[in-house]
Amino acid sequence: MARYLVCITGASGAIYGLRLLGALCAPEAEGRELHLVASTWGEHVIREETGRPLEAWIEELRERRGTRITRHAAGDLGAPIASGSFRLDGAVIAPCSMATIGALAAGAATNLVHRAGSVALKEGWPLVLAPRESPLSLIDLRNLATLAEAGAAIMPACPGFYHRPRTIEELVDGFVARILDRLGAANPLARPWLGPANDQGVSP
Numbered sequence: 676m677a678r679y680l681v682c683i684t685g686a687s688g689a690i691y692g693l694r695l696l697g698a699l700c701a702p703e704a705e706g707r708e709l710h711l712v713a714s715t716w717g718e719h720v721i722r723e724e725t726g727r728p729l730e731a732w733i734e735e736l737r738e739r740r741g742t743r744i745t746r747h748a749a750g751d752l753g754a755p756i757a758s759g760s761f762r763l764d765g766a767v768i769a770p771c772s773m774a775t776i777g778a779l780a781a782g783a784a785t786n787l788v789h790r791a792g793s794v795a796l797k798e799g800w801p802l803v804l805a806p807r808e809s810p811l812s813l814i815d816l817r818n819l820a821t822l823a824e825a826g827a828a829i830m831p832a833c834p835g836f837y838h839r840p841r842t843i844e845e846l847v848d849g850f851v852a853r854i855l856d857r858l859g860a861a862n863p864l865a866r867p868w869l870g871p872a873n874d875q876g877v878s879p
């Protein structure tokens with residue numbers, strides 16, 4: 676059974692992590708085991724940007740059949756996902772704040788997001804980071820380079836527009852689909868680029 680971890684931190688763009696969780700919970704993904712950690716500021720930003728607390732989102736996702744989703748507290752450094760013996764098929768931090776990028780790059784794990792990300796790096800498991808900040812300081816850029824050198828996939832939260840998204844959800848899903856591809860997870864959002872669309876917006 677495939678086992679994935681999704682972490683949501685306090686960068687803007689909580690919708691990326693929430694749509695990713697939704698895609699990983701899709702009915703096609705029956706039997707998948709999902710783990711979730713939101714940092715303290717991740718929870719704040721979810722409420723700020725969506726008007727709903729994380730609990731409400733989780734409840735909605737749990738109603739979908741076939742996928743087990745386990746939420747861990749950000750302060751619980753004793754959770755199974757804090758150990759390399761609890762194998763993951765992939766971990767994603769989306770959105771990822773510069774504070775979390777800094778902690779990961781420094782190897783300073785003071786919460787479960789940092790620890791689980793560090794474990795993915797040391798074990799060589801796929802780790803996708805979706806940082807969001809603008810502009811990026813030289814420190815941010817150096818931290819991102821350090822993490823890329825350590826094996827993380829840096830996928831900045833900047834979605835493409837060439838699929839002609841009509842809603843924010845479609846825009847976000849275009850980016851989430853790329854994360855799923857990177858994880859090697861079955862992708863219910865897959866819509867590969869087939870070349871430029873015609874005037875009616877239809878690809879060949």
Ligand SMILES: Cc1cc2nc3c(=O)[nH]c(=O)nc-3n(C[C@H](O)[C@H](O)[C@H](O)COP(=O)(O)O)c2cc1C
Pocket residue numbers: 683684685686687714715716717719720723771772773774775807808
């Ligand atoms: C509404 C809001 C939006 C924020 N957006 C960003 C952002 O886009 N990028 C970022 O790096 N930090 C952002 N922050 C600041 C982080 O939340 C803050 O640095 C926090 O310490 C991150 O901690 P965490 O990584 O443990 O979640 C934002 C904070 C708030 C309240």
